Amino acid sequence: MNTRLRHDAIVRSLRRNGTLTVADLAQEVGASRRTVLRDISALRDEGFVIHSEPGRGGGLQLDPQSVQTTARLSVAEVFALLISVACMRAAGNLPFSGLADAGLAKIERALPSDKVRDLRRFLDCLYVGQLSPQVDISDMGVMEPALLPAFETAFLQRHHLGFQYRDAKGAVTSRIVEPQAMLILPPLWYLVGWDPVREDFRHFRMDRISRPKYLPNTSFRQRHVPFEDNIRPIRDLPR
Amino acid sequence: MNTRLRHDAIVRSLRRNGTLTVADLAQEVGASRRTVLRDISALRDEGFVIHSEPGRGGGLQLDPQSVQTTARLSVAEVFALLISVACMRAAGNLPFSGLADAGLAKIERALPSDKVRDLRRFLDCLYVGQLSPQVDISDMGVMEPALLPAFETAFLQRHHLGFQYRDAKGAVTSRIVEPQAMLILPPLWYLVGWDPVREDFRHFRMDRISRPKYLPNTSFRQRHVPFEDNIRPIRDLPR
DNA sequence: TCATTAGTGACAGAATTTGGCACTATTACA
DNA sequence: TGTAATAGTGCCAAATTCTGTCACTAATGA
DSSP states (O other), X not given: OOHHHHHHHHHHHHHHHSEEOHHHHHHHHTSOHHHHHHHXXXXXXXXXXXXXXXXXXXXXXXXXXXXXXXXXXXXXXXXXXXXXXXXXXXXXXXXXXXXXXXXXXXXXHTSOHHHHHHHHHXXXXXXXXXXXXXXXXXXXXXXXXXXXXXXXXXXXXXOEEEEEEEOTTSOEEEEEEEEEEEEXXXXXXXXXXXXXXXXXXXXXXXXXXXXXXEETXXXXXXXXXXXXXXXXXXXXXXX | OOHHHHHHXXXXXXXXXXXXXXXHHHHHHTSOHHHHHHHHHHHHHTTOOXXXXXXXXXXXXEOGGGOEEEEEEEHHHHHHHHHHHHHHHHHSOOSSHHHHHHHHHHHXXXXXXXXXXXXXXXXXXXXXXXXXXXXXXXXXXOOOTTHHHXXXXXXXXXXXXXXXEEOTTSOEEEEEEEEEEEEEETTEEEEEEEETTTTEEEEEEGGGXXXXXXXXXXXXXOOOOOOOTTOEETTOOOO
16 A cells, blocks of 8 residues: 555544544554554654544544645636636635635745746736626626736736727627736626727727637737726735 | 746746747756656646647647646635625626636536535525616615624524614614525625514625624524515526 | 553564566657 | 757666554553
């Protein structure tokens, strides 16, 4: 039996049985008493809280609050979680956000630092407002999955972003803008872009954008976007 | 050097240098070419996408999108993340939720199954409505951190829940209820409880509850709560 | 006082990992 | 076309790590 598998088996067994002696555990996982003790020591090093009592009637007990889990997450998945929690927090008075932050901070800490820097730069351009205007939900489209990656790339690389836009009357036009920010007024998301042809800022409802595509042959110098006071970036992240 | 450490070193090195040959990597991490090749194979098994080109000028290249991170999360932290994403999804048309779900599903899969069962039972009692009534945000209090754990325990163990409640006029009363559900109408959260004294359901704004405490000496048989059609449980979770 | 339990240290044997080597397949370049 | 450079595989012995055994200490309850 693999060391890792044995560690898992020990944690499971402790969770199931409450209190166990080292000898019991050794029999259960099919290893020697010495090995189990070494495993317990390793688990404690990894952050599991295991109480122990020597003497008659003693044994080991796992603190259930310390039960932990691991998972390998890709950068995109971490990013999605990050946004979810940041929005939740920015959007209102929500419980758990402290705990969720703690969890995210742990995940984030494990990411390579340049990726974190990119994530933060990207989050700098996300703004959240207090409440959405009253919206007919049935009218809402679905945001294209490709939109966010395209926006992220265009924003970070300072490239122009092209797309098809369907306005409130249903008319479709082709647009090319310099992406400046994203504005979240739940449940609506807006893309804020500088339109170099019209020489003005424009807000686009993100569920009305289709076929987004960044244009790698173009580039621009980033500007600051003037936003109202009650809109704040969701920059305010764990740690 | 530990196998795990070497794997991390290889990933870091590939990220930093873009393209590297196996020989370069071997020198960098201080291991033999054969060992590095074995490590690459192991990393691929773990989900890292590593492109390779044989022949002159070839080498290895790590797909940056596949960079992964691990973290150990406690059950409470996973729970908090779970709620965040579930609420986000229930509250409206949001991007990323697919990705966030995928990340959460990975985390959840690694949890002990009895904990997952508890989480799901608890989430069954959470309901989310479409939009909040217009609320004076400045009037909103802060939810007590102890409230959720107390509610969770009371709900799962079917114990009564006692607390102090401050109504809209500011009058404070002591309440004891059988917790039935939680209702989320962002940004407000409500506790739905059966009041055995008044023999009726009562809704309590959670930011007006203080000193929550479950009463382990009491118990009750759980009832179904009649809810309107436009309120749906946020049960609809990853996987 | 005694049986029972956690915990430590040392050491030999078991198991796993590592390095070296010979090999194949692929590619760029002269 | 030939040659050097590269990824990748299989095999085996050496190096390293892990495991079990044993002897021990300390703490606890009966």
